[in-house]
Amino acid sequence: MxxxxxxxxxxxxxxxxxxxxxxxxxxxxxxxxxxxxxxxxxxxxxxxxxxxxxxxxxxxxxxxxxxxxxxxxxxxxxxxxxxxxxxxxxxEGLIDRDPTRKAIIKGKTPREKKIKYLNQFELHTLLTNLHLTNEINWDWFILLVAKTGMRFSEALALTPKDFDFSHQMLSISKTWDYKGKGGFLPTKNRSSIRKIQIDWQTVIQFSELVKNLPEDQPIFVSSSKKIYNSTVNGVLTRLCEKSNIPNISIHGLRHTHASLLLFAGVSIASVARRLGHASMTTTQKTYLHIIQELENQDVDLVMRSLSSLS
Known part of the structure; x- marks a missing residue:
């Protein structure tokens, strides 16, 4: 051709x-x-x-x-x-010389990008205002993303089979094609295929919620109904307003999850694996501001330790 x-x-x-x-x-x-x-x-x-x-x-x-x-x-x-x-x-001989050689890349000054995330008190306030019914709803979706740091498309693709309740594990092996015609798709990259440890409370809650659902069908979406990111973000926005906390997106919950882990002292390597990042470099770039803040705290700790030796 x-x-x-x-x-x-x-x-x-x-x-x-x-x-x-x-x-x-x-x-x-x-x-x-x-x-x-x-x-x-x-x-x-x-x-x-x-x-x-x-x-x-x-x-x-x-x-x-x-x-x-x-x-x-x-x-x-x-x-x-x-x-x-x-x-x-x-x-192919259609062009004599490579015109891309020594190309200069320019661009508009980037807008200041602030990663929006909640602190521990704000997240706790949000979660206490969730309307968690006996059946799956978007509030349950928000809770699970907040507790696992999953990507939006990964959470949509979850099936009952992905839960290993006896080992408190959640398997991430696919995504949901919410931007297209629906259906399962591969994960963003190989590193995105992972197992996430979940707390015992989440285990008890979801073991009851999914016990009568088809094992291989997504629990949050119907294969016949299209879902939009804006729909779930709308639910979250209303919850944030009700909770009187900063308004964040579903992706902001992923940032919140990672931020709280880092502030709690969890290693960058562990956070990277939990988020499904391809490398720790991605995690370091994304959460540079938090890492720098933690490093400043470490410097203070080092100085206090050294001064106590005299």
């Missing part, structure tokens, strides 16, 4: 075909959507650019135009999604 392309063809046409051949069926739908969005930007920014016109200057101009509306990291992602296709075009 790609061998039908010539140097005179439009670059965005080549890129669309390249996505179809090399990416379709090989990557997750969420990642595929990013490639398709990159293609839309090509159509918008360089609708008439041919493959042979793709030089270092024209490519840099494309990046610059994209960077006017996006932050530097987003522009970097855009560059990486294009680079694979462009290098293949070089290998």
């Amino acid at each position: 790609l061998n039908e392309i010539t140097k005179n063809d439009l670059f965005h046409v080549y890129y669309k075909r390249w996505i179809t051949i090399y990416k379709e069926g090989a990557i997750r739908n969420v990642t595929m959507a990013k490639y398709l969005m990159t293609h839309k930007w090509l159509v918008s920014l360089v609708p008439h650019l041919t493959i042979q016109e793709l030089t270092r200057i024209s490519y840099q101009q494309l990046l610059n135009d994209y960077a006017q509306e996006h932050e530097r990291q987003t522009t970097m992602d855009f560059h990486h999604q294009l680079k694979g296709a462009i290098l293949d075009a070089v290998d």
Whole structure:
């Protein structure tokens, strides 16, 4: 299919075909959507650019135009999604030299990103205001995410079979395609496949809730009904307002869970495994502000210990 392309063809046409051949069926739908969005930007920014016109200057101009509306990291992602296709075009002889070489990545000044999380008192207040009925509802969902730090899609995919009540364990091995047509999907990465220890109270509560439910069916969603992230966030928003605490999202509960563990002295390695991060680096970057605060506390502790030796 790609061998039908010539140097005179439009670059965005080549890129669309390249996505179809090399990416379709090989990557997750969420990642595929990013490639398709990159293609839309090509159509918008360089609708008439041919493959042979793709030089270092024209490519840099494309990046610059994209960077006017996006932050530097987003522009970097855009560059990486294009680079694979462009290098293949070089290998095919459609482009003489690699136009991506020494590309300069620019972008808008990033907005200050504050990780929203609750402190222990605020979380306790939220959980005491949950309406926990005898049947599964979104309040139970909120409780479980708060106690496990699961991702939204992971929690949606939970089935009764994932609970090992005798060992107080919860298995995370799949996600729910809430952005698409529903159904189970693989986890975000290999590290996301994990077992999470749960407390005895959660064991007692959920063993009763799921005992009569189909073992292989998700407990929070129906396969015939579409669920939206905004729906559950709406439930959480109302609960936060009722509890008179800061308004956070479901993802904010994941941050809350990790933050409380770190402040409690749990190691970064253990928190990373519990959250399903691919590496401790991800955890360190995400919770840098908390780690720095803990390091300051450690310095004070060291100084007090040393001063007591004199």
